[in-house]
Amino acid sequence: MAEICDSTSPEPNFDDKTMRKTKPGLKRLILTLTVFFSFLSGLPSLLKSIEIYRSPLPFRDIDSLSNAIHSNPLVFPCKFHVVFVNNDHTSSTKPDENLGFLIGSYMSEYAGNSSSVCGTCDGDYAVSVSLDGGEALREFTFDQTDEVVDEYLQSVVEITRSRLVYTIVVVNSGERDGVRAVVGKYRHGWVVGRVADVEVVAEMVAEMFVKVFVNGAKDERSIQGEFMPVGADGKIVLSFNLLNADPRDWIYDWDFKEVGEKLLAPTLEALAPIANISVESQVLYHTPKSSYSYWDDEHESHIFSTKDLPFFVNSNEWHLDTSIAAGGRSKILQFVVYVPSASECPLRLQLPNGEISVTNAFISPTWGGVLVFNPPNCLANANNMYPFRRTISPQVENNSLLIRR
Template sequence: MEHHEEVRVVMGKNRHAWILGKIAETDAINMISEIFVKFFMKGGREEGESQQGEGEFMPVGLDGSVILSFSLLSADPNDGIYDWELQKADKLFLAPIVEALAPIADISVESQVLYHTPKASISYWDDNLGSYIFSTKDLPFFVNSNEWHLDTSTAAAGRAKVLQFVVYVPSLNECPLLLRLPNGQTSKTNGFISPMWGGVVVWNSRCSGNSQPTQVSRKTISPEDMQKIFQVIVGQLRLLFGFKSEYFHGLEGGRLNILTSKRGFTEWELDVLFRRHACFNLLSCATTLESLSKLVQSLPRMIVTDEIGKQVELSLEAAVSAQNNASLGVYDASAASSRKARVLAEDVFFHPSIMSISYSPIEHYLAIFMPFFAPVALVVLLAAGKELMRYIGGREQNMYHWLRAKTRYILSFRILRPHFRWHSY
């Protein structure tokens, strides 16, 4: 290296980094420590950045599964019926990502094509750009929940987390459609994400002005356009899991270059991701089992079956295995074991036998059986009340006759007593 050349830092796709250039030993040590902390420990995240992809913002379902739902939306099919070859894109772009993220989630992919799906927000024409513009302040109103039926049958049941990825094709009357950023520049990706929901990419087909086609034609998105679209989607997926779509910041004293991976995540990024998920899964497992213990203690009539006890043991064994693997630096195995521990803890907490008791208190049974026993109890109570009144009334009447008879006896005794005196000898 020449003396005048600046120092460059290259982050590899695996767990390596290189410092290129002429640099003093003390500066090299400081730069190495900065690289180690900023990238190998924090995954390139700056201080004060959002905690997207961590803790409660982790895009993984309670059962440890994720559904990547891809939807191609055509605002006006009269401009053209669009289709895509997602199976090929799945093999080229998604399969490596699914394989890389397998330790933290069981990922499945599904797709659909929808027509007559206009957006909810309103765009405006910009003469300088020669296109229609929608700004970031209108993004909350872009997704049209009334017209975009994105829920599929696969995601209708279960506790899986669904991430929606929408490719929106605007109508010819609103083409090209560009996203303007707060700084006034247009977005390079022409897309945006919604945390814990997914992302949207606006794909402008070959716009032909406002001229309406005389005949509706069928169009398939070309492989080149599919590659551009899925490059944006992979960047959105990285953002949802807590990483940057691209790294623009440098290091103190040098320029930074980061090599990308075909799997969407480098090895050192996956290590950081596995550690984050392992920590959250173990914390969630411990919290769930603690809640289960308090629930069992609060319900003395609950009978803990052998199946529940076995699942608790398996969950604890998986948690111990995750801790051991993390201490050995085997982060993928640690993440997989922690996911198993969390899933088992969630399954045992939501076991049908436990739910039937925890959600069935005494008031619940009273509310259920009251309609059956209330009419009978009412009749019995009315009959008992009548009998009691009759008994009380009869007793009072008997007392009245007894007092009347006794009064007559006393009066007759007083009348006869002098007569006995007159005839005494």
């Protein structure tokens, strides 16, 4: 049998009244062009609103200023003042108003022989002389301790003169043979003794001004300014870290509060006038080192050499810079006590001459230092199934404060 299919389908339901019978004409074209040109007209404003603003820099002015600074470095005016006390004693030459010129000439000689011309003064300095120290200085006894004299002069100078003046007090003591010169922790010093020759005292004062106050009493060839850890704001953070490489072998802790009170407090008090020092400590776990070591049968130890030191610190695992106090411009100095794992214990540092380091520690300039602490009988203790928490000995804590090569 043949199937009969009805090929007829229902007609679509179009409304003759609303259906468009002509093609789109000029009206739609005008509407499309209007939208397109509106977009093009607003495109520059859109691009301007999302662009990154880069301020133009006056490169020529910057280069000219840099060349001017190199040819004529910036200098700061320095003021020096000398105060003579008890000038009624007999001397071959008494101080007079021309003493300031004499001291200035000696300062020029000392500045000319140094690597820097009078530090940052560069000849722009003034020397003044007072022949009468005043009643406050005449009645004071300079035979006391240096700390007492230093604090007293600070109080007197603070009242009588500005802090921006370097002052040296020369005390003519006829009862004392010889001359003793002392520089305090503030912007002043004192010379006590029998002033038999004013020219000798003038030369001594000039040397103190140039070498101590201006140049900081440092040898430019041995102490570089870039190695100073103090920040631009005068603050420094001492961070003491005890690192357990693998706490599955052993866990060490320390009583750092006791160490800080007994050892650090006196040192921080002595350094308070030159830097604002704060201290922090922490104990970290799972802190392996980055460098490799090898077993040495002769020393019966795992050895790492000085060539491995640049790779010893593991910055990915050693989270040392976590202090809020170290933010901003402050510098941080790290003191690390590293406890190796049982797989590389004992771990010893081999020096370039082949000998084993006595301190088993090394330093990194401007960063800090690392002391490797090997637990006693670490090879035998490595077989323990469960690690015990131990307190590190006070001797190791003390050595961590004195890390040296």
